Amino acid sequence: MDEIDKKILTALQQDARTTHKELSAIAGISTTPVYERVKRLEREGVIKRYVALLDKKKVGKALTVISMVTLKSHKKDVIDKFHEHVLAMPEVMECYHMAGNYDYMLKVLVNDMEEYQKLLVEDLARTEAIANIQSMFVMGEVKQETAYNL
Template sequence: MKKSKIKLDKTDRKILEILQANAKITNAQLAQEIGLSPAPTLERVKKLEISGIIKSYHATLDNEKVGLGVSTFVMVSLKGHNKANIEVFTQSIAEIEEIIECHHITGSGDFILKIISQDIPSYQKLMLEKVTNIEVVDSMQSLVILSTFKDSKIMPIP
């Protein structure tokens, strides 16, 4: 089922750019930046939320400051690439809070996961006690993130 693309005008795009950069901006500040009064600005933001274009608002945390010093990508291959195995896998990883992203991919693996943990020993424990115990996992390849040069949460609006 294909999702229909929603038409955005110049003002909608500007609102999305501003909110992505600073979701804590007040409606009055937003209105001033886009050149509308507060009531129509709020109406436009609500429309973007109701349509599902704006899915949620989040605080971005500093991983190291909250004690999560190790980030990895893990490429996972399943024992068989069928619907039942995919469901078992996705349901299993949904219960592991350290897995913060899961993407179904093409190429040499079936999924790529982004995992955060306190340190290497806790990462190793997570992998040995949880991830490798998922019955449909055939193989995994871990890629430890040494440093990050770009981690933008701002989507370019076409």
């Protein structure tokens, strides 16, 4: 990846709808090489997908919960079952396998506390693989970035 690729990627991270013509002006090369570079970056998996970033409050996802999860066991089948369960939960926006006091960190977005309580009691807590869940509620966001500094 060279400096031109980085310029293209930086621009696309700011606005994925940036045209090839606009990218060529930013990168300082003509449109055809920009098109070819973008296609190569997509093929190589550097560009995974294009998305629209939504206002979570306006789409009914005002409450962010960080749930720290401890599993009952670290056997492969238990971990696989937990992964499968989490992947099927649309409320779970992010899931990280952790080292330390907890096994997983989940970022859960729901409308309100009542919806989280229902999710916790009727879904997460019923998962056989889970031994403990510690929930923390986000009071405000100080910084949230989606773009990598290249």
